[in-house]
Amino acid sequence: MSTSTSTISEEYVSTASRPSALRITDVRVANLHGVPFRSSIVRIDTNQGLVGYGEVRDQASATYALMLKSRLVGENPCNLDKVFRKIKQFGHHGRQGGGVCGIEMALMDLAGKAYGVPAYALVGGRFRDTVRCYADTPSLADPEAMGQRLLERKQRGFTMLKMDVGIDLLWDVPGTLIAPAGAREDKSTMHPFTGIQVTPKGVDYLASYVEKVRAVVGYDVAIAADHFGHIALDSCIRIGRALEPFTLAWIEDLIPWQFTDQWRQLTEAVAVPTCTGEDIYLAENFKPLLDAGAIRVVHPDPATSGGIAETKRLGDYAQERGVAMALHLAASPVATMACVHLAAATENFLALEHHAADVPFWSELVTDLPRPLIQNGEIVVPETPGLGFGDINEDLFRAQLDPRDPVFFAETTH
Numbered sequence: 001m002s003t004s005t006s007t008i009s010e011e012y013v014s015t016a017s018r019p020s021a022l023r024i025t026d027v028r029v030a031n032l033h034g035v036p037f038r039s040s041i042v043r044i045d046t047n048q049g050l051v052g053y054g055e056v057r058d059q060a061s062a063t064y065a066l067m068l069k070s071r072l073v074g075e076n077p078c079n080l081d082k083v084f085r086k087i088k089q090f091g092h093h094g095r096q097g098g099g100v101c102g103i104e105m106a107l108m109d110l111a112g113k114a115y116g117v118p119a120y121a122l123v124g125g126r127f128r129d130t131v132r133c134y135a136d137t138p139s140l141a142d143p144e145a146m147g148q149r150l151l152e153r154k155q156r157g158f159t160m161l162k163m164d165v166g167i168d169l170l171w172d173v174p175g176t177l178i179a180p181a182g183a184r185e186d187k188s189t190m191h192p193f194t195g196i197q198v199t200p201k202g203v204d205y206l207a208s209y210v211e212k213v214r215a216v217v218g219y220d221v222a223i224a225a226d227h228f229g230h231i232a233l234d235s236c237i238r239i240g241r242a243l244e245p246f247t248l249a250w251i252e253d254l255i256p257w258q259f260t261d262q263w264r265q266l267t268e269a270v271a272v273p274t275c276t277g278e279d280i281y282l283a284e285n286f287k288p289l290l291d292a293g294a295i296r297v298v299h300p301d302p303a304t305s306g307g308i309a310e311t312k313r314l315g316d317y318a319q320e321r322g323v324a325m326a327l328h329l330a331a332s333p334v335a336t337m338a339c340v341h342l343a344a345a346t347e348n349f350l351a352l353e354h355h356a357a358d359v360p361f362w363s364e365l366v367t368d369l370p371r372p373l374i375q376n377g378e379i380v381v382p383e384t385p386g387l388g389f390g391d392i393n394e395d396l397f398r399a400q401l402d403p404r405d406p407v408f409f410a411e412t413t414h
């Protein structure tokens with residue numbers, strides 16, 4: 001028998017036991033579609049065989065993540081805050097925040113795996129064992145049909161729902177809108193500048209729509225409303241007041257988030273919780289809205305706001321001002337699990353958006369978590385390291401590759 005003790009194969013050593021020597025060696029992506037939208041999944045590789053997964057925000061370019069590779073290779077992913085501060089200058093509002101945030105999620109996954117703890121433990125532990133999800137629902141012109149769609153989700157166990165209520169319901173109803181020529185096709189002019197006004201008949205139509213939905217769904221479930229359209233503050237106030245009897249969970253994004261004082265005026269004018277934030281990057285940029293008491297619910301998308309730790313900081317800041325935090329998301333289970341850890345660790349968390357209630361294979365995109373992942377409208381906070389799933393489902397990933405750019409963790413030249 002050999003008496004050599006000079007080498008022991010790495011494969012028999014717990015490589016998760018040397019976090020101080022962990023180094024990032026590569027950053028790669030897989031571009032998926034239909035999960036529910038287009039998403040690039042980030043994989044960070046290391047010198048110890050550990051990999052971490054994150055997700056670039058829906059519909060954003062993978063380039064926002066890949067362009068950070070030169071800043072990441074050689075760094076220790078366990079230095080979460082140091083690495084985040086190094087890369088955060090390369091993010092911005094909306095989809096431009098998607099790369100930094102996807103990387104942050106992957107760093108949290110790696111650090112958790114290196115230390116053998118769930119990601120929530122890296123940001124202070126947890127306040128809850130399950131995370132409440134709310135089901136988004138695509139827009140429908142017929143309120144009876146919308147009511148049935150929401151009722152079906154309620155019967156699947158969701159205790160919170162969201163629907164669209166806005167001027168898209170009014171364009172073909174005579175006498176409900178006053179708008180300049182071309183306004184219907186114009187999706188880029190900001191709300192105060194479109195010149196679109198909702199008439200009293202239009203306000204009544206929207207209130208009647210919500211009343212009919214409530215008649216089907218009942219009043220024992222939370223319902224939020226979104227996508228009111230590019231209308232100015234005065235129309236928003238009149239619609240908000242007309243919706244008061246239906247006890248909505250919140251009305252969302254009626255005004256661009258940049259207009260802090262208009263948000264404050266809306267919030268003071270209506271007795272319905274107001275909500276915005278899905279396109280704001282970094283906690284510091286939420287402060288004007290929160291300091292002004294301009295919203296009742298803050299609604300960051302952790303794939304834009306800064307990932308897990310930065311959004312936890314935002315949640316704590318909002319809590320000091322008496323504002324609840326819900327999470328916007330339209331993602332695969334990868335970013336969803338990042339949000340689950342964030343939600344577990346943030347006391348004023350309200351609910352996490354789920355956009356894939358109609359995607360049957362969605363839970364199977366990752367392994368070693370309950371299927372379906374959402375049961376009775378909730379996700380159980382996992383005890384397993386990092387984001388908590390064992391691995392990605394390679395077969396399903398390959399089946400869902402975006403045909404426009406079907407990259408599967410290929411070598412990059414960045």
Ligand SMILES: [Mg+2]
Binds near residue numbers: 226227252253278
């Ligand atoms: Mg929204």
